[in-house]
Amino acid sequence: MTLFADTPRWDNHGTVWGHLISDTSLDELHAGAARAGLPGRAFDLDHYDWPVDARWRLEAHGVTMVGNRELTRVLLASGLRVPLARRARARAERSAADAARLGLDRVPRDFIWGPRGHVDPMPDLPGAFRISRDEIALPRVQAHDAAGERAAAAFLERADALARAAGHPFWQGQVMDAP
Structure with missing residues (x-):
């Protein structure tokens, strides 16, 4: 059971955002996001959005930082992905x-x-x-x-x-x- 975060690259609300996912379960994802101080409102069906200034908190709580393609691969393999369609x-x-x-x-x-x-x-x-x-x-x-x-x-x-x-x-x- 691991949490993964990608490189922030989406501009919105005056900052740059990345995604946080679990390779196992949404319960693990919610618990990890709470430990890292992400608000519940940051959850979007299968991931949390996180602002670039939260990176140190994610890393301090054991989140594995990966590239965007690797994050997508892990999320697809987890079975938790909600496809765009x-x-x-x-x-x-x-x-x-x-x-x-x-x-x-x-x-x-x-x-x-x-x-x-x-x-x-x-x-x-x-x-x-x-x-x-x-x-x-x-x-x-x-x-x-x-x-x-x-x-x-x-x-x-x-x-x-x-x-x-x-x-x-x-x-x-x-x-x-x-x-």
Whole structure:
């Protein structure tokens, strides 16, 4: 059981990002990412995204650094890889399962209930919104327009009510939706 990380080379959010994977299991991957201080939101179906400044933490926790092609080879061999052609379906399945678990009557475009994983970026559409809420109760809301702000507020009110009914103080997770 080994964790592997590739060379960061993807620019986004003002830094450069790499991928962290397991050759054995997602449980091992989640545990290793937590030990290295990566947030649960950095998980993306079969890997964690990690910023270049986290390299020393990964190495300090025994992560094996490899090239990008080697990382892909290891991930394919592990059986954990979610192929590009299946990623949209995997996100839709995750969204439907989490929406059902929370009790939502409509499945958003991309939805996570819980602290692990992230949703797709918000599309440039009228009424679109994206909400993130971690352990703290204050959500981070993005919307392009007033319709998106209203939709986000309505979603948050409904998700919080359902979460409280399930014994949680508030809904924690991420959502991206548009009409």
